Amino acid sequence: MGRVGVLLLNLGGPDKLDDVGPFLYNLFSDPEIIRLPFRWLQKPLAWFIASRRTKTSQENYKQIGGGSPLRQITEAQGEALKQELQTLGEDAEIYVGMRYWHPYTEEAVASLTHDTEIEKLVILPLYPQFSISTSGSSFRLLEQMWKTDPKLQQIEYTVIASWYKQPGYLKAMADLIAQELDQLPNPSEAHIFFSAHGVPKSYVEEAGDPYQQEIEECTELIMRTLNRPNAYTLAYQSRVGPVEWLQPYTEDAIQELGAKGIQNLVVVPISFVSEHIETLQEIDIEYRELAEEAGIHNFRRVPALNTHPTFIRALADLVVNALKSPNLDLSQVTQMKKRIKMYPQEQWQWGITTSAEVWNGRIAMLGFIALVVEMITGRGLLHFIGILQ
Ligand SMILES: C=CC1=C(C)c2cc3[nH]c(cc4nc(cc5[nH]c(cc1n2)c(C)c5CCC(=O)O)C(CCC(=O)O)=C4C)c(C)c3C=C
Numbered sequence: 001m002g003r004v005g006v007l008l009l010n011l012g013g014p015d016k017l018d019d020v021g022p023f024l025y026n027l028f029s030d031p032e033i034i035r036l037p038f039r040w041l042q043k044p045l046a047w048f049i050a051s052r053r054t055k056t057s058q059e060n061y062k063q064i065g066g067g068s069p070l071r072q073i074t075e076a077q078g079e080a081l082k083q084e085l086q087t088l089g090e091d092a093e094i095y096v097g098m099r100y101w102h103p104y105t106e107e108a109v110a111s112l113t114h115d116t117e118i119e120k121l122v123i124l125p126l127y128p129q130f131s132i133s134t135s136g137s138s139f140r141l142l143e144q145m146w147k148t149d150p151k152l153q154q155i156e157y158t159v160i161a162s163w164y165k166q167p168g169y170l171k172a173m174a175d176l177i178a179q180e181l182d183q184l185p186n187p188s189e190a191h192i193f194f195s196a197h198g199v200p201k202s203y204v205e206e207a208g209d210p211y212q213q214e215i216e217e218c219t220e221l222i223m224r225t226l227n228r229p230n231a232y233t234l235a236y237q238s239r240v241g242p243v244e245w246l247q248p249y250t251e252d253a254i255q256e257l258g259a260k261g262i263q264n265l266v267v268v269p270i271s272f273v274s275e276h277i278e279t280l281q282e283i284d285i286e287y288r289e290l291a292e293e294a295g296i297h298n299f300r301r302v303p304a305l306n307t308h309p310t311f312i313r314a315l316a317d318l319v320v321n322a323l324k325s326p327n328l329d330l331s332q333v334t335q336m337k338k339r340i341k342m343y344p345q346e347q348w349q350w351g352i353t354t355s356a357e358v359w360n361g362r363i364a365m366l367g368f369i370a371l372v373v374e375m376i377t378g379r380g381l382l383h384f385i386g387i388l389q
């Protein structure tokens with residue numbers, strides 16, 4: 001009998017400082033990250049934003065040792081998952097497919113199609129909650145590959161869309177939070193602060209991204225599993241660009257709690273299972289400093305799950321259950337996460353023919369203004385509208 005394959009999906013991060021520019025270019029080239037009405041604009045704009053952001057981003061990566069730990073952690077999770085599955089009697093091959101950096105999803109798919117032994121594949125995103133911008137983007141990419149690659153079409157697969165309700169995952173999160181609370185002199189007085197990665201508000205309100213609802217429910221489930229009397233807050237971090245993102249923003253919420261006299265804060269990164277730049281730099285350095293200034297003197301951050309044994313067991317259980325359940329198709333996932341409008345957005349389609357010329361004109365004008373502003377001031381337009389700090 002053939003073997004089981006598990007394809008772990010993740011975002012990927014630059015391994016070294018020289019990778020930051022091309023990594024950002026890949027990220028901003030993704031229509032699921034910047035939603036534009038015209039495909040032709042995607043690459044030039046991605047190049048423009050990436051080249052402007054590279055230096056600031058490199059400074060941040062410098063503070064965490066010159067690169068992202070994501071690849072190494074994700075590979076360790078894969079190794080641990082393989083072993084855990086083995087103890088459950090499942091001999092599986094694990095593949096890691098990153099969306100924006102090595103090992104790319106394309107590389108993972110290439111090696112799994114060469115692996116003639118793989119009979120059934122489980123697609124498992126390492127994002128507990130679904131967002132159009134994360135799991136959605138990877139699913140979209142895979143869907144395209146499946147459509148165009150006859151070799152892939154021979155592999156039977158199933159998708160795990162999101163898994164924030166998985167009891168083992170909730171228990172691992174609760175354990176890590178409890179451990180951090182118990183380091184404080186008065187554990188029950190600490191305020192628990194869930195910080196989720198943000199998305200633009202329009203993803204939820206216009207495109208129907210279930211992300212916010214899944215994050216909120218996940219937070220409640222973790223609190224219920226933790227079963228402690230602590231007060232808690234949920235806020236959204238890492239906003240980029242000029243548009244409104246999900247609120248409250250982490251920085252505002254920290255300041256408000258400080259103003260209310262909160263002294264002990266336990267920060268829980270909730271939308272990502274590995275340490276990465278937003279935990280190691282943004283929370284541990286930037287938000288810590290902000291909290292200190294706001295009078296929060298005990299600032300503790302709950303570590304990411306990484307290879308926490310209870311978490312790895314939870315992933316293994318997800319795989320085993322998926323193998324026992326009816327297969328879920330990539331296109332079914334999009335339907336299941338109802339109301340989602342992935343790129344190209346349906347609402348653009350009806351407007352596109354009548355307004356295309358108007359848009360072309362506006363964009364050409366904007367490009368021209370940007371050039372003039374930059375020539376006069378020596379700074380890019382995006383700097384002024386806030387896409388760069
Ligand atoms: C569930 C987690 C994440 C969501 C949702 C998400 C949406 C999202 N992100 C950007 C822009 C950037 N993200 C960047 C890095 C980054 N993003 C996530 C996770 C989510 N993003 C992680 C784990 C990482 C870090 C990877 C690492 O290197 O360790 C970056 C690059 C870093 C920087 O310059 O700040 C950008 C830019 C958007 C626009 C978006 C939703 C539309």
Ligand SMILES: [Fe+2]
Pocket residue numbers: 197
């Ligand atoms: Fe991000």
Ligand SMILES: [Fe+2]
Pocket residue numbers: 238278282
């Ligand atoms: Fe950030």
